[in-house]
Amino acid sequence: MNTHKEIKSDKIPELMRDIGARSKAASIILAEAKNSQKDMALAQAAICLRNSIKHILTENDKDLEYGREKGLDAAMLDRLKLDEKRIEAMAAGLETICTIPDPINKILEEWDRPNGLLLQRVSVPIGVIGMIYESRPNVTADAAALCIKSGNAVILRAGSECLHSAQAIAECLHQGLKIADLPADCVQLVPTRDRSAVGEMLTMTDFIDVIIPRGGKSLTKRIQDESRVPTLLHLDGNCHTYIHKAADLDIAKTVLLNAKMRRVGICGATESLLIDEEISEKFLPILADELIKAGCEIRGDKISQKLDSRIKQASEEDWYTEYLDAIISVKIVVNEAEAIAHINHYSSHHTDAIITTDISVARQFLREVNSSIVMHNTSTQFADGGEFGFGAEIGIATGKLHARGPVGAGQLTTYKYIVHGNGQVRP
Amino acid sequence: MNTHKEIKSDKIPELMRDIGARSKAASIILAEAKNSQKDMALAQAAICLRNSIKHILTENDKDLEYGREKGLDAAMLDRLKLDEKRIEAMAAGLETICTIPDPINKILEEWDRPNGLLLQRVSVPIGVIGMIYESRPNVTADAAALCIKSGNAVILRAGSECLHSAQAIAECLHQGLKIADLPADCVQLVPTRDRSAVGEMLTMTDFIDVIIPRGGKSLTKRIQDESRVPTLLHLDGNCHTYIHKAADLDIAKTVLLNAKMRRVGICGATESLLIDEEISEKFLPILADELIKAGCEIRGDKISQKLDSRIKQASEEDWYTEYLDAIISVKIVVNEAEAIAHINHYSSHHTDAIITTDISVARQFLREVNSSIVMHNTSTQFADGGEFGFGAEIGIATGKLHARGPVGAGQLTTYKYIVHGNGQVRP
Numbered sequence: 001m002n003t004h005k006e007i008k009s010d011k012i013p014e015l016m017r018d019i020g021a022r023s024k025a026a027s028i029i030l031a032e033a034k035n036s037q038k039d040m041a042l043a044q045a046a047i048c049l050r051n052s053i054k055h056i057l058t059e060n061d062k063d064l065e066y067g068r069e070k071g072l073d074a075a076m077l078d079r080l081k082l083d084e085k086r087i088e089a090m091a092a093g094l095e096t097i098c099t100i101p102d103p104i105n106k107i108l109e110e111w112d113r114p115n116g117l118l119l120q121r122v123s124v125p126i127g128v129i130g131m132i133y134e135s136r137p138n139v140t141a142d143a144a145a146l147c148i149k150s151g152n153a154v155i156l157r158a159g160s161e162c163l164h165s166a167q168a169i170a171e172c173l174h175q176g177l178k179i180a181d182l183p184a185d186c187v188q189l190v191p192t193r194d195r196s197a198v199g200e201m202l203t204m205t206d207f208i209d210v211i212i213p214r215g216g217k218s219l220t221k222r223i224q225d226e227s228r229v230p231t232l233l234h235l236d237g238n239c240h241t242y243i244h245k246a247a248d249l250d251i252a253k254t255v256l257l258n259a260k261m262r263r264v265g266i267c268g269a270t271e272s273l274l275i276d277e278e279i280s281e282k283f284l285p286i287l288a289d290e291l292i293k294a295g296c297e298i299r300g301d302k303i304s305q306k307l308d309s310r311i312k313q314a315s316e317e318d319w320y321t322e323y324l325d326a327i328i329s330v331k332i333v334v335n336e337a338e339a340i341a342h343i344n345h346y347s348s349h350h351t352d353a354i355i356t357t358d359i360s361v362a363r364q365f366l367r368e369v370n371s372s373i374v375m376h377n378t379s380t381q382f383a384d385g386g387e388f389g390f391g392a393e394i395g396i397a398t399g400k401l402h403a404r405g406p407v408g409a410g411q412l413t414t415y416k417y418i419v420h421g422n423g424q425v426r427p
Numbered sequence: 428m429n430t431h432k433e434i435k436s437d438k439i440p441e442l443m444r445d446i447g448a449r450s451k452a453a454s455i456i457l458a459e460a461k462n463s464q465k466d467m468a469l470a471q472a473a474i475c476l477r478n479s480i481k482h483i484l485t486e487n488d489k490d491l492e493y494g495r496e497k498g499l500d501a502a503m504l505d506r507l508k509l510d511e512k513r514i515e516a517m518a519a520g521l522e523t524i525c526t527i528p529d530p531i532n533k534i535l536e537e538w539d540r541p542n543g544l545l546l547q548r549v550s551v552p553i554g555v556i557g558m559i560y561e562s563r564p565n566v567t568a569d570a571a572a573l574c575i576k577s578g579n580a581v582i583l584r585a586g587s588e589c590l591h592s593a594q595a596i597a598e599c600l601h602q603g604l605k606i607a608d609l610p611a612d613c614v615q616l617v618p619t620r621d622r623s624a625v626g627e628m629l630t631m632t633d634f635i636d637v638i639i640p641r642g643g644k645s646l647t648k649r650i651q652d653e654s655r656v657p658t659l660l661h662l663d664g665n666c667h668t669y670i671h672k673a674a675d676l677d678i679a680k681t682v683l684l685n686a687k688m689r690r691v692g693i694c695g696a697t698e699s700l701l702i703d704e705e706i707s708e709k710f711l712p713i714l715a716d717e718l719i720k721a722g723c724e725i726r727g728d729k730i731s732q733k734l735d736s737r738i739k740q741a742s743e744e745d746w747y748t749e750y751l752d753a754i755i756s757v758k759i760v761v762n763e764a765e766a767i768a769h770i771n772h773y774s775s776h777h778t779d780a781i782i783t784t785d786i787s788v789a790r791q792f793l794r795e796v797n798s799s800i801v802m803h804n805t806s807t808q809f810a811d812g813g814e815f816g817f818g819a820e821i822g823i824a825t826g827k828l829h830a831r832g833p834v835g836a837g838q839l840t841t842y843k844y845i846v847h848g849n850g851q852v853r854p
Binding site: 031032105111113117124126127209210225228230231232248250251254255257258259262344366367368370374375376377378381382384387388389399400404405414415417418419420422423424425426 | 455458459532538540544546551553554632636637651652655657659675677678681682684685686689771793794795797798799800801802803804805806808809811814815816826827828829831832841842843844845846847848849850851852853
């Protein structure tokens with residue numbers, strides 16, 4: 001049963017500005033919080049999650065019912081669904097974030113000037129983060145926890161389908177914050193399904209410092225087009241694995257299979273295989289065997305189709321496509337220069353890998369491929385904040401400014417300069 | 428004589444996209460350039476500037492004539508005017524930037540993972556920078572040089588009044604680039620005065636990675652409101668100097684005078700003085716003497732007016748105002764908490780300073796004041812890339828993301844992650 005009472009549309013601007021103002025006020029207190037206090041809030045929220053399984057599942061049932069009424073497909077309902085295991089994973093996630101060193105008040109650089117001034121560049125929280133996500137309720141806990149750890153207040157706009165679940169999870173974060181003597185307003189959930197609330201967030205430059213969307217392309221596109229608040233965007237993950245002629249073929253086979261098929265639905269999954277002409281005749285059919293055996297469809301250029309008749313024809317569109325599915329595009333390239341040029345043209349600049357034993361070609365690839373993450377002899381599926389050692393991530397940024405690659409607590413910080421003098425004046 | 432031939436409005440979108448595409452192509456080559464090559468381009472451009480004084484001054488005369496026709500005031504004409512000294516300063520500026528260490532390909536962090544992966548975070552150029560400025564022709568050289576040094580191509584949109592001068596300066600940069608065997612397209616000047624060219628730049632997300640405006644409030648505001656390309660904004664410099672009750676009064680006097688009056692028109696100039704009540708009766712009249720002697724008008728709150736009758740009444744508006752003039756606002760505060768709250772409310776988060784001998788109060792101020800630059804016992808006029816040791820700056824960023832404070836060559840970079848493996852796959 002949907003117990004959510006919708007707020008009148010004409011009240012939304014006022015509601016959102018109130019949330020913004022309270023968030024900003026809370027952010028000032030949170031910015032000064034000790035690491036132990038922030039960790040206590042997270043640890044207590046984890047305890048609350050474990051103690052609230054029944055309540056959370058009841059609320060999640062309401063969302064599932066609402067989702068079914070709305071006609072969500074099976075995949076979306078699965079994303080929406082919580083169970084004991086998923087709630088435990090959320091709680092464990094909060095505890096993992098407790099183990100990260102405090103990203104705040106780190107002296108990033110320090111230097112003296114000839115006039116005796118001492119300059120320090122020190123990490124500080126960004127302030128207020130607006131998180132806009134879709135139907136995964138667990139993002140509520142993950143995003144809030146990373147924001148708390150990095151000293152940022154967060155305004156969470158959950159997908160309308162998961163509002164009840166998100167509310168139940170947010171309540172646990174509030175409880176954790178209260179026990180740690182931090183303002184509950186550090187984590188606020190937008191209490192309406194009205195889409196105009198998103199429009200308000202995107203213009204609240206006086207209260208929100210950065211908007212981070214986490215969801216499908218249409219959400220990200222809307223935010224990119226409309227936001228007046230700076231954004232950290234996670235766009236496509238059209239990732240490439242390039243098998244160079246000097247590749248160790250065992251490594252190439254194992255890594256490619258993992259990069260493509262370990263999980264096909266994550267943004268670090270390889271979507272496109274490039275392979276040097278010189279080894280393609282011998283090696284492509286072996287790779288195709290493995291991929292097809294694993295259930296992968298292959299779409300390739302004309303040359304690859306000649307080498308293996310099971311390969312379907314790729315269109316120009318395929319080179320741009322993030323399938324998020326058991327499909328891979330294949331292109332035969334003359335050499336590393338063509339591979340690099342192809343990747344720089346078609347890649348979404350997320351993660352691209354080369355497999356080779358030739359160190360100088362590897363160096364060229366790592367230098368010249370203009371992506372957030374470039375890899376040598378390993379699987380693109382390692383493009384993940386946890387795998388990077390960040391504890392957790394809020395997404396993978398594919399833009400050029402502020403943060404690129406996995407966005408963990410450390411990336412949710414900015415810096416300020418502290419200048420220590422003893423009476424210096426500028427001549 | 429204005430020799431500029433205007434391009435038809437309907438040709439502007441095509442023109443701008445062509446500039447964008449050429450810029451992007453050039454940026455790929457420049458990103459791979461050696462530091463010695465970039466330095467050679469700058470050094471040769473400096474030589475060219477010195478050899479082209481006559482030509483540059485002739486072109487500058489055309490701009491001045493155009494400016495007078497347009498009815499520019501004396502201050503704007505002065506900003507527009509070049510002379511031998513100013514051209515020499517530009518050339519010397521390029522040479523200074525040669526002395527900065529290469530900001531590209533620096534390993535910023537490096538760590539191992541338990542699975543044997545080696546991760547590196549490495550500085551790389553941003554790509555293409557769109558620089559939009561007003562009537563100072565020297566920005567052409569400064570901005571282009573910082574972009575070249577940081578491996579970024581730049582599209583320069585000069586103010587319409589300085590187009591001839593900017594063109595003459597840009598030609599010297601082209602000559603430097605050619606001698607260094609780098610594409611002239613690394614530096615492109617928009618060859619039209621049509622304002623729609625700016626509108627095009629602000630939407631060219633496929634070619635331009637960041638827009639940096641340098642000019643007055645109306646320019647910055649337009650860009651903040653309209654740009655679809657991420658921006659690095661330099662907003663107001665409403666800087667504060669707070670004199671705490673435990674201040675060394677000699678330091679306070681000297682530093683305040685410098686902070687306010689050394690140059691009143693720069694963004695790091697102090698615009699507002701806060702002073703603790705406990706010392707205000709004794710000390711405010713002394714400070715007021717010095718300020719008034721130096722030609723400064725003082726606008727204060729009611730208490731300050733009681734202490735010194737020469738102080739005019741400040742309005743609420745004054746606390747927000749960046750005068751850029753010989754005017755200062757004065758507020759008496761009860762203690763550091765009130766000073767910090769006032770600054771966090773009214774400051775533009777550019778640069779704020781405390782004068783005190785009390786280290787623990789200083790620490791609190793430096794931690795709690797949420798500005799790009801916070802200072803202890805020194806002049807806010809040190810808020811400058813050159814004074815920070817950055818060699819030069821393109822502006823002072825007042826936003827929260829990517830770069831805060833002086834933006835030099837180092838801040839015109841981003842990073843990528845390089846992951847070195849030997850066949851690891853993700854479990």
